[in-house]
Amino acid sequence: MSAPAVVLATDDAELVRLVRAAFEEEAVPLAVVAPAPARAAAVRSPLGIGLAARGDRLELALATGPDEPWLVDDDPRRLGRIAARLAARRPLGELP
Amino acid sequence: MVVAGVDVGNATTEVAIARLSPGREPEFLSVTRGPTTGAKGSAAAADGVLDLIIRASRRLGEEPSRILLADLHPVETGLRELAADEERDLGGVAIARPVSATPSGLGAAAGRLVDLDDLTGDPAGDPVIPIVPPLDFDAAAARLNDARQRGWRLAAIVVTNDDGVLIGNRVDRTLPIIDEVADAADLSRGAWAAIEVAPPGGVVEQLADPLRLAVLLALDPSRARGARNAARALVGHRAAIAVRGEASSGASHRDAPPLATLQDGSQVAVDHAVAPPAHGAVRRVEGVDAELIDAFWAPLPAPDDDARLALALHARRAVGLAVLAERGDRVLEAALAERAGCEVVVVGAETAAAVAGASTTPGAGHAPIVIDMGGGTVDLHVGLDGSARAVAAAGAGHLVDRICGAILGVDHLRAEQAKRLPTVHVETPFILRHEDGGRTFLERPAPARCVAHLCLAERRDGSLDPLEAALPPELWARLRRAAKRDVIAANLRRAAEAVGGLPAGELAVLVGGCAEDQEVVDEVSLALADLDLAIARGDILGRHGPRAAVAVGLVLLHAETA
Numbered sequence: 001m002s003a004p005a006v007v008l009a010t011d012d013a014e015l016v017r018l019v020r021a022a023f024e025e026e027a028v029p030l031a032v033v034a035p036a037p038a039r040a041a042a043v044r045s046p047l048g049i050g051l052a053a054r055g056d057r058l059e060l061a062l063a064t065g066p067d068e069p070w071l072v073d074d075d076p077r078r079l080g081r082i083a084a085r086l087a088a089r090r091p092l093g094e095l096p
Numbered sequence: 097m098v099v100a101g102v103d104v105g106n107a108t109t110e111v112a113i114a115r116l117s118p119g120r121e122p123e124f125l126s127v128t129r130g131p132t133t134g135a136k137g138s139a140a141a142a143d144g145v146l147d148l149i150i151r152a153s154r155r156l157g158e159e160p161s162r163i164l165l166a167d168l169h170p171v172e173t174g175l176r177e178l179a180a181d182e183e184r185d186l187g188g189v190a191i192a193r194p195v196s197a198t199p200s201g202l203g204a205a206a207g208r209l210v211d212l213d214d215l216t217g218d219p220a221g222d223p224v225i226p227i228v229p230p231l232d233f234d235a236a237a238a239r240l241n242d243a244r245q246r247g248w249r250l251a252a253i254v255v256t257n258d259d260g261v262l263i264g265n266r267v268d269r270t271l272p273i274i275d276e277v278a279d280a281a282d283l284s285r286g287a288w289a290a291i292e293v294a295p296p297g298g299v300v301e302q303l304a305d306p307l308r309l310a311v312l313l314a315l316d317p318s319r320a321r322g323a324r325n326a327a328r329a330l331v332g333h334r335a336a337i338a339v340r341g342e343a344s345s346g347a348s349h350r351d352a353p354p355l356a357t358l359q360d361g362s363q364v365a366v367d368h369a370v371a372p373p374a375h376g377a378v379r380r381v382e383g384v385d386a387e388l389i390d391a392f393w394a395p396l397p398a399p400d401d402d403a404r405l406a407l408a409l410h411a412r413r414a415v416g417l418a419v420l421a422e423r424g425d426r427v428l429e430a431a432l433a434e435r436a437g438c439e440v441v442v443v444g445a446e447t448a449a450a451v452a453g454a455s456t457t458p459g460a461g462h463a464p465i466v467i468d469m470g471g472g473t474v475d476l477h478v479g480l481d482g483s484a485r486a487v488a489a490a491g492a493g494h495l496v497d498r499i500c501g502a503i504l505g506v507d508h509l510r511a512e513q514a515k516r517l518p519t520v521h522v523e524t525p526f527i528l529r530h531e532d533g534g535r536t537f538l539e540r541p542a543p544a545r546c547v548a549h550l551c552l553a554e555r556r557d558g559s560l561d562p563l564e565a566a567l568p569p570e571l572w573a574r575l576r577r578a579a580k581r582d583v584i585a586a587n588l589r590r591a592a593e594a595v596g597g598l599p600a601g602e603l604a605v606l607v608g609g610c611a612e613d614q615e616v617v618d619e620v621s622l623a624l625a626d627l628d629l630a631i632a633r634g635d636i637l638g639r640h641g642p643r644a645a646v647a648v649g650l651v652l653l654h655a656e657t658a
Contacts, residue, residue: 090547
């Protein structure tokens with residue numbers, strides 16, 4: 001993957017819809033790939049930011065730094081917005 | 097005999113405990129400091145003094161039998177903004193500035209404000225600006241598209257949620273749409289309004305132009321001038337809305353600044369555009385119930401390379417004021433004598449004590465120039481050729497705090513940290529940009545609340561404290577230094593004029609809390625650069641840095657006479 005995008009690793013259509021809405025609002029590209037851990041999604045992302053579901057929560061991981069997720073949220077739209085703003089280098093707003 | 101020299105400052109109380117023996121130099125046993133409790137010179141300030149003395153006494157195993165004080169004069173500092181937005185008469189034009197960084201569309205348009213529910217009926221003749229309540233963006237877009245198909249002319253859209261781009265993409269990407277308008281409920285339905293969205297990185301131009309704003313709002317020429325305050329309030333924003341209301345004068349509601357009465361009976365305004373008078377010239381200031389020794393004021397600094405920010409700061413008409421008052425009572429002395437159960441002696445002026453304390457700096461001897469920069473005053477003492485002159489000028493560290501706080505929008509306690517701590521911009525969770533443009537790469541990610549924010553960076557542990565002000569660290573650092581220059585360096589120049597100038601080529605020792613701040617030392621050095629002075633930081637008793645000069649000096653002065 002070479003186009004600048006945050007990577008969401010899931011096959012959950014409703015999750016994709018909610019996260020995609022957040023990215024559309026922030027005008028940040030999002031790529032959706034097959035389910036994988038958030039860290040693996042982050043490593044695939046040219047922006048170094050990955051999202052993936054774990055149980056009923058969404059995880060945001062970074063390609064650099066510790067393996068564990070940077071943020072975890074049960075509100076996909078909110079965490080999607082945070083990931084998009086992180087990519088756009090804007091203040092993240094409300095946090096989980 | 098064990099004595100306690102006590103310096104009750106406006107911010108910090110310092111206590112030097114020493115043993116005095118006939119024919120011997122004082123033996124200093126302890127130097128401690130803590131926050132001043134209550135106003136300087138008040139009975140409440142005794143709490144902080146006694147706390148420090150009790151703790152030191154426990155550690156030393158003996159108590160002082162005499163407390164030594166300087167002749168205290170309290171300083172009050174404050175900051176007043178004469179032109180906060182809400183205090184202005186906006187010429188009958190209401191304004192709102194959405195917080196969202198993601199409006200939709202581009203350009204300016206005008207129409208009548210209506211609720212989304214109003215679009216169910218027959219189309220109105222005028223273009224309209226629907227207000228979308230908290231609602232799913234797909235549902236809202238469907239209703240807006242339906243209304244358009246039935247003949248409604250949508251000029252622009254106001255969205256309550258952060259859904260502007262989502263709705264724009266589903267309705268019309270060219271329509272100006274502002275979102276995250278928290279006070280949408282307050283917008284007057286049926287009123288004529290104008291909305292503008294600037295391109296990314298840009299700012300509104302039409303709504304910030306009073307004539308263009310008047311045209312968009314269909315104001316008659318007599319009201320166009322009155323719209324200038326509304327236009328001014330929208331300068332620098334990427335998206336905005338202005339709403340026409342009832343006509344008003346449009347005259348700036350210019351609160352009159354307080355007046356300062358000078359020694360000769362004349363008056364000057366305590367205003368951001370008026371330079372403060374010479375040291376000691378002000379006798380009274382409106383709203384301050386005291387006879388004054390000195391008054392000093394300073395405006396918010398104006399960055400010379402950022403006209404937009406300079407204009408915004410200037411428009412606030414903010415002025416920080418410090419007044420040094422005469423003190424007609426001795427309540428602190430009485431409270432200490434009663435509660436400590438020991439003798440309380442007023443040894444002399446703070447400036448004289450500072451000189452004595454500064455002389456304990458290794459290598460300093462009796463420096464001819466001692467500059468004590470504390471929380472409330474800049475005290476200057478010049479002793480040369482057997483004569484000594486000293487002045488205390490109102491306005492020092494606390495006034496810098498007030499100005500920094502006004503720029504950053506934080507209280508004075510946080511401003512005090514912002515004054516002395518470096519800042520960084522957290523570009524990503526792993527990259528910090530410093531005030532000099534350099535980068536630091538973190539091993540562990542910064543907290544999410546810090547990302548894309550200007551943050552105070554604690555020197556000891558590297559922890560970050562995010563600020564809301566959208567200032568790059570390079571610019572904030574220039575404003576912070578300007579505040580120190582405008583207050584402390586400028587006040588030192590006033591003090592120098594008051595003592596008839598400073599002798600060139602001599603040694604000047606800096607003491608007091610502000611002397612710990614290298615930026616202040618730099619600004620003072622620059623202010624005095626023409627005099628070729630040897631400017632050195634004090635190191636009281638060779639181990640306390642520039643702090644505690646007055647407390648130690650009181651002991652030394654008392655030992656000379658006791």
